[in-house]
Amino acid sequence: MSLEDDIKYWKLDSIWGDAENMPLHRGMEWLLSKWLLGKGIETLSDKKMLSGGCASGRIEFHMESMGAKHIQAFDFVPEFVEIAKRNGSARNSNVKFFVGDMRELSCLENVYFDYVVYLNRMLCFVDNAGFDKSLREIHRILKPGGLFLFDALDYKGRKWNELLSLFLKIAWTLQGAKIKPRFLPRVRNKNQKVNSKFWKTDQNLLYWFTKGELEYKLRQNGFEILDFAKEADIFPDPEDSIIFYVVCKKC
Numbered sequence: 641m642s643l644e645d646d647i648k649y650w651k652l653d654s655i656w657g658d659a660e661n662m663p664l665h666r667g668m669e670w671l672l673s674k675w676l677l678g679k680g681i682e683t684l685s686d687k688k689m690l691s692g693g694c695a696s697g698r699i700e701f702h703m704e705s706m707g708a709k710h711i712q713a714f715d716f717v718p719e720f721v722e723i724a725k726r727n728g729s730a731r732n733s734n735v736k737f738f739v740g741d742m743r744e745l746s747c748l749e750n751v752y753f754d755y756v757v758y759l760n761r762m763l764c765f766v767d768n769a770g771f772d773k774s775l776r777e778i779h780r781i782l783k784p785g786g787l788f789l790f791d792a793l794d795y796k797g798r799k800w801n802e803l804l805s806l807f808l809k810i811a812w813t814l815q816g817a818k819i820k821p822r823f824l825p826r827v828r829n830k831n832q833k834v835n836s837k838f839w840k841t842d843q844n845l846l847y848w849f850t851k852g853e854l855e856y857k858l859r860q861n862g863f864e865i866l867d868f869a870k871e872a873d874i875f876p877d878p879e880d881s882i883i884f885y886v887v888c889k890k891c
């Protein structure tokens with residue numbers, strides 16, 4: 641998919657522009673509380689933070705409510721950034737929203753941020769080259785010792801991913817295309833109905849990681865892993881098995 645198609649997908653087919661009041665997933669709340677508040681609100685208040693894929697701004701407003709005072713946030717859909725700015729004005733927020741693509745953040749200074757936060761599967765939305773570019777940008781803009789908090793999809797966390805991959809391989813071959821391993825389409829659309837076109841080659845795809853691969857890539861790009869958890873490691877009653885919650889430090 642081209643950048644234009646990607647942006648069109650997020651604008652038209654996703655629910656995120658209107659998600660301002662949707663509660664955060666409890667795993668996200670756990671990650672933010674543990675790693676942003678670990679050293680106390682006073683410490684957080686002077687930290688510089690970048691948040692990616694803001695859409696309505698709900699994650700950024702949540703971080704602000706936790707005591708963060710210097711948050712910049714971006715999304716590559718200009719209409720979402722306008723919505724986030726409007727939502728921010730309505731609640732007297734100080735978050736600075738701007739249009740940006742996580743693969744190319746040259747508008748941001750080197751070695752500037754204490755935290756980069758990419759929640760709600762941001763790193764799963766780009767191809768392999770886009771992932772490498774995004775990680776390099778995060779490493780460039782973080783201060784040494786700065787933290788990168790994110791979540792990502794776990795390929796092995798959903799039992800039927802292998803079956804889906806096999807089905808797609810056949811369907812794509814019949815359409816004259818070759819699948820890219822572990823890039824899977826959404827099987828439900830924004831109304832939670834089955835996406836009847838999921839087998840077509842023009843679908844917006846998500847990348848599903850394996851733990852080993854993610855750990856390897858983070859280390860290769862100069863990060864030390866501090867936390868790598870799934871709901872089963874966090875809560876006594878895990879409801880979700882497909883999300884990794886990860887924190888790493890710029891070495």
Ligand SMILES: C[S@@+](CC[C@H](N)C(=O)[O-])C[C@H]1O[C@@H](n2cnc3c(N)ncnc32)[C@H](O)[C@@H]1O
Pocket residue numbers: 650656659692693694695696697698699714715716717720740741742743759760761762765766
């Ligand atoms: C799953 S939504 C999450 C929105 C918001 N963080 C939330 O949880 O309500 C992902 C967001 O990331 C944005 N996005 C996807 N790829 C991006 C990229 N390469 N650069 C910047 N934003 C991107 C989309 O436009 C979308 O708003």
